[in-house]
Amino acid sequence: MAHKEIDHITGTETTGHAWDGDLKELNTPLPKWWLTIFWITVVWAIGYMAYYPSWVIGDKNYEGYSKWTARADVHKALEDAQARLAPSFAKLQGASLADIRNDADLSRFATKAGKAVFGDNCVACNGTGANGVFNGSGYPSLVDKDWLWGGKLEDIIETIRVGIRSGHDDERLNTMAAYGGEDGQLTAEQIRNVAGFVLSLSGSTLEGADINKGKAVYLDDGGCNACHGDEGKGGTADVPGAPNLTDSIWLFGKGNVVSSITHGRNAVMPAWDKRLTPAQIKAVAVYVHSRGGGQ
Numbered sequence: 001m002a003h004k005e006i007d008h009i010t011g012t013e014t015t016g017h018a019w020d021g022d023l024k025e026l027n028t029p030l031p032k033w034w035l036t037i038f039w040i041t042v043v044w045a046i047g048y049m050a051y052y053p054s055w056v057i058g059d060k061n062y063e064g065y066s067k068w069t070a071r072a073d074v075h076k077a078l079e080d081a082q083a084r085l086a087p088s089f090a091k092l093q094g095a096s097l098a099d100i101r102n103d104a105d106l107s108r109f110a111t112k113a114g115k116a117v118f119g120d121n122c123v124a125c126n127g128t129g130a131n132g133v134f135n136g137s138g139y140p141s142l143v144d145k146d147w148l149w150g151g152k153l154e155d156i157i158e159t160i161r162v163g164i165r166s167g168h169d170d171e172r173l174n175t176m177a178a179y180g181g182e183d184g185q186l187t188a189e190q191i192r193n194v195a196g197f198v199l200s201l202s203g204s205t206l207e208g209a210d211i212n213k214g215k216a217v218y219l220d221d222g223g224c225n226a227c228h229g230d231e232g233k234g235g236t237a238d239v240p241g242a243p244n245l246t247d248s249i250w251l252f253g254k255g256n257v258v259s260s261i262t263h264g265r266n267a268v269m270p271a272w273d274k275r276l277t278p279a280q281i282k283a284v285a286v287y288v289h290s291r292g293g294g295q
């Protein structure tokens with residue numbers, strides 16, 4: 001190794017290599033300020049790794065002096081939010097619809113909290129804004145005045161709580177049987193006639209249907225009036241759940257009336273009493289009720 005050589009012009013040590021005979025490279029030391037910052041970052045990094053979870057050792061990782069985890073942070077944030085909202089939820093839980101309407105703050109809280117619950121749990125089937133996914137999809141619009149299981153706040157709360165054909169002990173239950181097929185109660189012709197009659201109740205026609213014969217099927221052979229009412233206005237307090245057939249609002253589509261009668265319909269809405277708190281159910285019911293269709 002070459003001995004230390006000082007460049008006499010700059011007074012700086014050279015690296016000792018020579019190119020082209022006499023071209024020498026200076027070995028300029030790093031500036032002090034740079035070195036200081038460098039060592040500070042090294043010390044900082046070691047401290048940081050000791051304080052926070054860092055090294056993976058086998059299938060475990062070093063937890064760090066602080067035992068910090070992102071998951072615990074989220075739990076804490078959720079707990080804080082719940083604690084902050086608890087008094088409002090408690091107030092909502094004890095309030096009647098009139099109380100909520102008369103209390104601007106409570107009403108705002110219920111609608112906002114309900115909208116959040118709706119957004120997290122309900123939009124997939126009931127659509128953003130609660131107006132159904134699309135007409136005739138079997139997912140009802142919640143903004144019109146057409147209610148299968150009642151549009152009062154208490155009715156809506158109960159429907160959300162127990163669901164429809166959900167298997168819950170108190171489920172909302174009524175069945176639209178299949179009237180067609182080999183074992184069906186009605187012939188294809190009878191079904192066409194009764195479909196024509198049903199459509200005529202809201203001013204529509206169905207080609208090849210005899211409405212008078214259809215009316216007879218509706219009242220006698222089919223016994224449709226047992227659930228849909230003598231005038232087709234839908235379920236009653238005694239037998240709820242059957243749609244109004246006169247309002248031109250079609251849960252399963254206007255073009256699918258023959259199919260609805262032939263194959264039957266039994267749409268399901270899950271029960272929410274295990275997944276939402278009573279106060280959350282009330283909040284989301286207030287939100288749905290406030291969307292314009294509530295009674």
Ligand code: HEC
Nearest residue numbers: 174175176222224227241242243250251252260265266267
């Ligand atoms: C035992 C009660 C019951 C009887 C009897 C009954 N229905 Fe229904 N019907 C229902 C229910 C409940 C629904 C809604 C099913 C759902 O929401 O999935 C329905 C749905 C319908 C629909 C679909 C309505 C829409 O908005 O898309 C039509 C059409 C219909 N019924 C016609 C008939 C006709 C015609 C008869 C007689 C042949 C009949 N129903 C007999 C209970 C009944």
